[in-house]
Amino acid sequence: MTRLPGVSELLAQAAAAVPDRPAVLAGGRSVTFRELDERCSRLVEGLAARGIGPGVRTALLVPPGIEFVSLAFALFRCGAVPVLIDPGIGWRNLGRCLDEAAPEAFIGSAKAHIARIIGGWGKDSIKTALSPSNALGPRGGPRGVGASGPDFDKNGTAAILFTSGSTGAPKGAVYTHSLFAHQAAMLKEHFGIEPGGVSVATFPLFALFDVALGLTTIIPRMDPTRPARVDPLEIVLPIQEHGAVQLFGSPALLDALSRCGERHGVCLPSLRRVISCGAPVPAKVLARLARMLGPGAEIHTPYGATEALPVACITAAEVLGETAALTAQGRGVCVGRPWPGMEVRIVGISDEPIGSWSEELCLPQGRTGEIVVKGPVVTAEYFRRPEATALAKIPDHGSVRHRMGDLGYFDDRGRLWFCGRKSHRVGGLFTIPCEGVFNQHPAVRRSALVGVPSGPVLCVELERGADEARVRRELLETARRFEHTKAIRTVLFHPAFPVDIRHNAKISREKLAVWAQRRIP
Numbered sequence: 001m002t003r004l005p006g007v008s009e010l011l012a013q014a015a016a017a018v019p020d021r022p023a024v025l026a027g028g029r030s031v032t033f034r035e036l037d038e039r040c041s042r043l044v045e046g047l048a049a050r051g052i053g054p055g056v057r058t059a060l061l062v063p064p065g066i067e068f069v070s071l072a073f074a075l076f077r078c079g080a081v082p083v084l085i086d087p088g089i090g091w092r093n094l095g096r097c098l099d100e101a102a103p104e105a106f107i108g109s110a111k112a113h114i115a116r117i118i119g120g121w122g123k124d125s126i127k128t129a130l131s132p133s134n135a136l137g138p139r140g141g142p143r144g145v146g147a148s149g150p151d152f153d154k155n156g157t158a159a160i161l162f163t164s165g166s167t168g169a170p171k172g173a174v175y176t177h178s179l180f181a182h183q184a185a186m187l188k189e190h191f192g193i194e195p196g197g198v199s200v201a202t203f204p205l206f207a208l209f210d211v212a213l214g215l216t217t218i219i220p221r222m223d224p225t226r227p228a229r230v231d232p233l234e235i236v237l238p239i240q241e242h243g244a245v246q247l248f249g250s251p252a253l254l255d256a257l258s259r260c261g262e263r264h265g266v267c268l269p270s271l272r273r274v275i276s277c278g279a280p281v282p283a284k285v286l287a288r289l290a291r292m293l294g295p296g297a298e299i300h301t302p303y304g305a306t307e308a309l310p311v312a313c314i315t316a317a318e319v320l321g322e323t324a325a326l327t328a329q330g331r332g333v334c335v336g337r338p339w340p341g342m343e344v345r346i347v348g349i350s351d352e353p354i355g356s357w358s359e360e361l362c363l364p365q366g367r368t369g370e371i372v373v374k375g376p377v378v379t380a381e382y383f384r385r386p387e388a389t390a391l392a393k394i395p396d397h398g399s400v401r402h403r404m405g406d407l408g409y410f411d412d413r414g415r416l417w418f419c420g421r422k423s424h425r426v427g428g429l430f431t432i433p434c435e436g437v438f439n440q441h442p443a444v445r446r447s448a449l450v451g452v453p454s455g456p457v458l459c460v461e462l463e464r465g466a467d468e469a470r471v472r473r474e475l476l477e478t479a480r481r482f483e484h485t486k487a488i489r490t491v492l493f494h495p496a497f498p499v500d501i502r503h504n505a506k507i508s509r510e511k512l513a514v515w516a517q518r519r520i521p
Contacts, residue, residue: 006177010184011033014214020034021216024065024066024069024207024211024216025217047078052105055081057080058107059098060108074135084159088501106128155176160173160175168423186310186341190313191300197245198215198218198246200217200218215246218242228253235249243270246273251505252504259288267294269293273297273299274297277302278502279505279506282439287320298317299315300315303418304377305406312336312337327436330485332418332419333432336415342377343374345371346372354403357397365410365411371416405422406419419433426449429487433484434488435449444475445463446497449488457488458492459494460492461494492516492520
């Protein structure tokens with residue numbers, strides 16, 4: 001069996017294939033693939049001189065840019081274990097994650113170091129604290145350090161990536177070298193990625209995959225923890241100036257971009273593919289965005305999670321041509337067919353651990369249950385969270401299956417449909433099938449079903465200028481027409497839904513439920 005190259009090896013291969021192509025463009029600066037590879041070699045030397053090498057857990061809190069990309073690859077290359085946490089989760093949660101991960105080293109911006117000192121983060125574990133600049137080794141060191149590097153155990157820990165905590169406390173998913181290698185290979189093959197193109201990456205981790213696969217990566221001027229607030233021109237102008245062929249963005253960012261395109265007639269003919277994940281992308285957003293693209297371009301919406309990505313994928317063409325109409329009837333959101341190499345099953349809904357895997361757990365086609373996945377990109381555990389691991393993982397004869405915490409079913413064509421989070425079900429109602437019915441109203445920007453003691457409540461975020469009384473009346477009339485929504489008799493209007501910090505797309509229904517309860521007498 002052919003061994004897949006590790007992430008650090010992929011950078012060395014890209015540097016050999018397209019040495020003088022820009023690797024990263026960010027903040028008015030650029031670095032070629034050759035320069036990035038050499039910079040990583042210097043960083044490996046500098047990190048080693050400071051005791052950061054194989055197995056050393058190292059928190060990396062540096063803003064997206066050349067320094068972040070260089071340090072991430074250098075940590076992979078020297079065998080250290082990067083600990084990656086979204087700063088948008090707030091300083092208190094960030095401190096809790098760091099205490100849990102117990103990193104031995106901390107590389108951060110000046111702001112991150114000030115917060116670390118004031119908050120006392122990792123005070124019992126951190127032995128080495130560095131800024132990006134003082135992590136570098138001397139210039140003119142030996143070449144080729146990065147090309148070879150240590151010989152890693154493919155199942156050894158490569159990184160700890162914390163979940164966003166959108167449906168609970170953030171947890172550290174343990175990534176192996178093998179998992180990263182398979183992710184890169186699966187993305188490259190599925191999307192036909194070849195070195196030499198230009199990509200705009202609005203999520204830091206995806207920027208690393210772009211560079212590893214030989215794409216020039218543009219990191220736009222934006223707050224990566226607030227993609228919904230992006231200035232669309234900061235996305236449009238780099239695409240147009242550099243002829244970008246790929247864009248990765250959250251559903252919230254694509255919503256802002258597509259509204260700008262519709263309003264100003266913006267076209268992006270150079271783009272060949274747009275990739276979005278983190279939450280379902282509404283059909284109306286896909287339709288607006290598709291009108292901005294040239295012939296042959298496609299929008300892809302992979303399905304997965306930090307613990308298992310990618311799992312499945314569907315294109316906007318299939319959504320707009322067929323499945324969106326079924327979503328409007330309350331069938332859920334189609335996320336496509338399982339990715340090659342991934343095994344997806346549906347099991348009965350339970351909030352208890354499952355001690356071992358059996359095919360007898362599986363539900364028949366068409367029945368809604370919890371989505372369970374197995375494959376080379378499935379993480380086996382959460383770092384130092386045995387109880388959470390027991391709830392989310394199912395042992396399977398030496399391997400592990402991951403319970404996605406999502407509800408769904410397979411249709412008669414082998415496509416997977418998403419029906420919402422297991423923890424968000426309201427009695428016998430599932431969120432996404434219910435919301436799909438109401439989201440068709442032209443005045444509804446989005447809706448969210450939540451549960452309160454008095455029963456189910458539909459929270460609605462309206463388009464600007466909508467008449468609340470008329471919309472409420474029409475939504476309640478709609479509810480009575482469908483068997484699975486007729487129990488919904490309360491509609492509340494919320495000015496701006498609380499959302500997750502990573503993609504600004506997952507609705508925080510827990511917070512909405514608290515808000516709704518306060519509004520109901």
